[in-house]
Amino acid sequence: MSSPSVSAAPAESLSSHHVVNDFSISVATVNGSGSQTANLVLLRAIFQMGVPISGKNMFPSNIAGLPTWYTIRVNHKGYIGRKRDVDFLVAMNAETAREDVMSLAPGRVVLYDAPLKLSELRDDLIFYSVPFDEIVRDVCPNAKLRRLVKNMIYDGVLSHLLSIDLGEMVKALSAQLGRKPKAMALNQTALEAGAKYAQEHFADIAHPYRIQRMNKTEGQILVDGNAAAAMGCMFAGCTVVAWYPITPSSSLPESLISYMRKYRMDQETGKATFAIVQAEDEIAALGMVMGASWAGARAMTSTSGPGVSLMSELAGLAYYAEVPAVVFDIQRVGPSTGLPTRTAQSDILSTAVHSHGDTKHVLLLPASMAECFDMAGDAFDLSERLQTIVYVMSDLDLGMNTWMSEPFTYPTKPLDRGKVLDEAKTRELGASWGRYKDEDGDGIPWRSVPDGPGPAYFTRGSGHNAMAQYSERAEDYVSNLDRLAKKYETAKGLVPQPIEDSVAGAKVGIIAYGSSHWAVEESRDQLRDTSALPTSYLRVRAYPFPDSVEDFVRRHDRVYVVEQNRDAQMLSLCRMDLDPALQTRLRSVLHYSGLPIDAGSITESIVAQEKS
Amino acid sequence: MSSPSVSAAPAESLSSHHVVNDFSISVATVNGSGSQTANLVLLRAIFQMGVPISGKNMFPSNIAGLPTWYTIRVNHKGYIGRKRDVDFLVAMNAETAREDVMSLAPGRVVLYDAPLKLSELRDDLIFYSVPFDEIVRDVCPNAKLRRLVKNMIYDGVLSHLLSIDLGEMVKALSAQLGRKPKAMALNQTALEAGAKYAQEHFADIAHPYRIQRMNKTEGQILVDGNAAAAMGCMFAGCTVVAWYPITPSSSLPESLISYMRKYRMDQETGKATFAIVQAEDEIAALGMVMGASWAGARAMTSTSGPGVSLMSELAGLAYYAEVPAVVFDIQRVGPSTGLPTRTAQSDILSTAVHSHGDTKHVLLLPASMAECFDMAGDAFDLSERLQTIVYVMSDLDLGMNTWMSEPFTYPTKPLDRGKVLDEAKTRELGASWGRYKDEDGDGIPWRSVPDGPGPAYFTRGSGHNAMAQYSERAEDYVSNLDRLAKKYETAKGLVPQPIEDSVAGAKVGIIAYGSSHWAVEESRDQLRDTSALPTSYLRVRAYPFPDSVEDFVRRHDRVYVVEQNRDAQMLSLCRMDLDPALQTRLRSVLHYSGLPIDAGSITESIVAQEKS
């Protein structure tokens, strides 16, 4: 395959026995050819068999006609990070087939469209040739739809080759197409035709990869992070959404629109408890969010790198005028337009110090579907509590790929609307109230919302004193900036705290965040099992860092900060914020190919650094 | 005075003898009242007497009617940083007079407008009351102009009180108004009337502050940094300027317009060797600069914090598509609109990592008038050599205040247009040329300019390979990003190198940059003379840091990074980039009141930290 990783795969050959529930499949097609249903059916069928899986789509930044790879990882232990090497290739795309085949390790399997004649390329692989065009002619009389139906045939073939119960395939198909009987019938025919062809032609070959029923997925859901975050926003009581389309963020607001229309709109009157506006650009989107938050709504926007960059000026206003705002950054590969359909964690540093002047922002770092859901709620609560902009730093891998998850927990914590003046507080503070006064010693002032009981004030991004009056006095400026710094200190105790998994006696620690988590978990097992290197692990879930981050470093000799960017951005924040005496302990593991980070790369990097 | 510093002035009383050539004057007026000529005449007269001076204007962010302070520092040793305390107050503004007087140290002097009756406020100051309205009535028959002419009267009074040669005052006045005989005559009359009044009324008082002729300003010029930078741009062969007005940047392009119209335009045909466009905003300004640079022009823009924030998205394109661009950031106080007429060094960190994705930028850090001039040239050369955006991080203090300087040196180095394909190179490279290929191992590719001899290519901010073809391949992406990192390494050797002043045996080092330089120099003398603390000094002149920065830290036990922002932004860059083993040596001296940093504050901070 032409893309999966930077470094070459170790040339490890496959032994002759079966590999059960531990391999990866890559389906190479052309985008726009309609393989999504087929791939999801495959994924879901295995999931229904109780075997842990994850599905990652590597698609191009165009609409139709360019190469796409859908990779499914099956792993009985529950590792759901990306696997670097492909074990089973389904080669449907003439353009990349050669390169895809050449990049496989010996002993691996290729299922291909017969006219591609791939078996001529190598003799150390197992090849299955299927005449899709012939089969599809029989099952699909409508010539226009054949290109589409071909995909379901490979699912049929795979069900045989991988021992996936055909009944589960049909069930998975009907979960997708159940409401469309004609489509269901046509696809089911194709599925069965594929299975039949395989039974007839490949019965005598020993198939090296097999799915076997387990019970590791029971009760779990399959979801993508953008849908999870959208649900999180709905249950967080979000009322105003302003957004501008951008890959890989768009599906978050778009999912939210569907959910809100279904559950937050009176189905008879059409009256909604929300307003969702497609803005003219990201600057306007954030402007609307800030206006709405200022006026008392829970408001959010969602974007990706280029949009975040555009929001820079207003982000500074949110910080300094202390206006809540929730911004999801579904990170993609930069710089600039970069690779819009590839994943990265490369907006961390520039977003932490987003905007000119002395600004510092709060970042939340979800790593799982549940956290995409939960942290949406946290983001609104924190943003209103702290009266500032809060960024939820998701990424394409989380946002657009399909992940297993426990079902989400219904939030029972009341919405935290923060220090908003109500009747009683207004009376209590009386004339002593100052919009920017540190009434409680935590740096967080009391806010008056228009049309509420509190007094009116004039909000501005220019110099102001504690009473919100215009001021150019040096003293007023300094005390205001110092209070903002104190508020940022307060944030450390309020943000989601890191999660630590410490191993007694481990000298090596790992710090990671966000979507890197899954590969780190797997890598820790590899390090322990194959390199006899026990590691402790701190998963950071927010910036600014709570004190426990420094404690963790203090308790380990060497700490590897693992992240998906070139410039070691989270490490940079550690360098800036943690005790200088601890700096020599910090090391870096970086991955920035645009593909999700994999355990093998982390393990190799740590092993190499441990040796040196 | 209501603003000068955060901490209170030490209550040191003035001895009875004269202080010669070492004091500060603050003229408190209302803006729009036309005191600029009077203040500049005062400044220039002292300068003409050979005494080192500096003039700093603390003006409000409006057009007329709010308090303004013009402070002049006179110092025989040549210290031209801000002096925290005011020795001689000229109180013309009723609104602030009381507070201004109350903030003076005992023994200081106040010259005031008689109706303000300030002498009643304190008995530990020397007061001079002048009935300006009465005097002005006699010298200025045109009632409308009296408000204006009042100002020249205080100059006259000061000439007597400070022993400034009246002839020098007249000479300075005629340098300003020489071409306007009527204005000259009126103002000279006022000047003389003031002097006469003082002679008649204050002859018997011992005046504590005096100017005495020296020869320390001979051959020097008086200039502001924005004018210096504008000249620098003109002599650097700048051809395209796109800008959007913003304080304190506007006077840079506006000066440039005057210079260009005078020296770069055929006075008969009006044909110009430049194009200057006032853009619709800062995004458009940078877009124009990038388009022009891409097409082969030397192009620049100038802005301040809010404008830099808006440029964020395009900055990433400049980095990634490798398009030259020169951006002057005349820093002012943020966050957000902040204090537009106050100074800061607070865009350093966010600009160094400006834009989403993995981006890193080159910053130049001028500290003097000569560097504002020279670094304009460096910026164009580096931007074209490195094919990237280069920021010149000036500030309001440098840009808008009046500074003494040696005359600028005519640049004799040829313009460095960088690696642009000419006929010969095009032939040499032939078909092997790749727009983003590391031909020379320095990370810098060869560039083809439209309408030049090189081949055409398609410039894009999306993924591309060495041949400038669209690519989403992980390998292409990684190798391109690695080359960009290498180019950034190359930059370290090309940027203006730090200037070191090391003292044998000094254990303490100071790192500073930009306009903080002058206060640091003075503070070093204070530390040596009053605290017996010899210090070495490294003035950083660019980011990324050349190796000598790390060397300097290595050679000292403790290194203070002095800067004018809250968040220790340059220190943060040191933490990110310098050897982790050296981090415990680094300490921070911060000043962020919006007023220029002063030596006393630095000295106090270092002394305190040395003790602890």
Next chain:
Amino acid sequence: MSTETPSSVPAPAASKTNRLGLELATYRGSKTTLCAGCGHNAITERIIDACYQMGVDAKKVLKFSGIGCSSKSPAYFLNASHGFNSVHGRMPSVATGAMLANKTMTALGVSGDGDTGAIGVGQFVHLMRRNLPIIYIIEDNGCYGLTKGQFSPTADVGSKAKKGVVNELPPIDTCAMAMELGASFVARSFSGDKKQLLSILKAAIAHRGTCMIDVISPCVTFNDHEGSTKSYAYAKDHDEELGEVTFVPFFEDISVDYEPGSTTEVTMHDGSHLFLKKTAEDYNPTDKLAAHRLLHETASRGEFATGIIYIEPDKEDFLTSLNTVDIPLAFLPTDQVRPPKAVLDELMDELK
């Protein structure tokens, strides 16, 4: 240093009250820090008058602005209203967001010709298109006052031929744009025309939808037209007595009063001339094409048509089209914004 105190400027007369029983003084704001004679101050006065006379409940008003001398004005009226002075050119989006949050409020925005026509024109376009209920006033002086007199995209107002880099560009006609884009109330007036401006403002208060009001408002300090013989630039270079670049003279307000259908010539502080043509009494502002014709014809004669140029009284506004519940979104109780557990269960089941 300077501090804008929230104390009101004392009202001239006492004890007269409006339909809410409030005195004019209660509609005032902080003391202005704009130049004496600035047109913007006159507009501030008219806004105060209009709100007073219409008996507007200041607690239900939201004030918005961008950045500029003009954008400072909201601090100088309606101290009892919340205000949001945003960043340069972004007032439209901030105001839109606030109105999404609370559709029961009255939005009143003040911008400048630079704030609206240059950096902010993108948001302006989309605000007009949405027909958001807002009174959007451009205090139009043809220059950037706060940054000291550069030309703005509406430069040309009453000025003679100018030289230099940008000055040859045609001015943007914000009224023509607003109309073209969908604003349902479009008007132009002059800061010195008390009567007309007041009546336009009162009509705007009564209209629901975007009221775009372009008010020509002379900048007395920076009429930096080289071609104008009494300009700042001219004074700087030629004036025999002045010779000071930072001096801001005091000016009297310019005021005019002229009949519907007639044209009047206004002499500006810088000596340039402005020709205002007031729409006739029988002018029908509901005919869009006629309104376009009016603007083009007056413009081609170098005149500014003043009055209500275009009005579409029944056009649906943006907030109405969004069809939100009656309670402002900002104040919905939790049980209306957090669906019950059953909904989450249903969603989870679908994903199993």
Next chain:
Amino acid sequence: MSTETPSSVPAPAASKTNRLGLELATYRGSKTTLCAGCGHNAITERIIDACYQMGVDAKKVLKFSGIGCSSKSPAYFLNASHGFNSVHGRMPSVATGAMLANKTMTALGVSGDGDTGAIGVGQFVHLMRRNLPIIYIIEDNGCYGLTKGQFSPTADVGSKAKKGVVNELPPIDTCAMAMELGASFVARSFSGDKKQLLSILKAAIAHRGTCMIDVISPCVTFNDHEGSTKSYAYAKDHDEELGEVTFVPFFEDISVDYEPGSTTEVTMHDGSHLFLKKTAEDYNPTDKLAAHRLLHETASRGEFATGIIYIEPDKEDFLTSLNTVDIPLAFLPTDQVRPPKAVLDELMDELK
């Protein structure tokens, strides 16, 4: 993964050449990666034809674009020309800068209706106002193709009533805006009208000033109108056979041919209808008010006027007004851009 090779698509016929002795093939670009049947591809073909037929020197052409499916097109024509694919909505400024640097070039920009009408409308306004010499083509499909079919500010093109959040907003008429703001050549066409589009492009190549050409260009993949019974969204929810959301069917190009003065009805791929009204042969495009009337009247009938809507042949363009020396600024030798030492000495003396 995918790589856009710079190799040209082979030309259909051979050996015919234009006045520069060049074959049509030399005007081609890389292979398109847009959907089969996308209107944008047809426009690409017409640009190639027009440049070929006019004997344009590709080395003297600069290609520009923003971001979107449309903005990818410049890679698909004129491989011999330098191109700059900028960021979303910022093509106008980048093109302006490049033309400042080298006024001897011909600028050809391609944008989308989202790129121009949404995020980029501010720069669009000012580009039109400057009348910079550029051919500015909007490939107008009423949606955001590249981000999968959201409505753009020109949405409504040939569509029926739509529901949802933004769809009730009136479309921006880019032709009316361009005219209002100062562009000296304003036209509208349809991607499938080979003859008309070609002749408009050729006229634009001959014009100096801003040529704003709005080309209606159907997106075959995302005509996501819920109200349209053959739309993508409809298929997704209702189609009994398809049931797949990522499938992009192949479509044939739509092509039309109709007489000046007549109206034609075009059935789009999604089943919606488009009514095009071609300007009559005696239509006078130099009368701005008449052009406004034409646009408003056709729009009110739900039609699109096509043809050259407005032209002001002699209007001074921005580069001319800047009056730079004849040599492109980009190529001035050092002695013309660095004043002699005497100048610095003079400046220093003045500051002493």
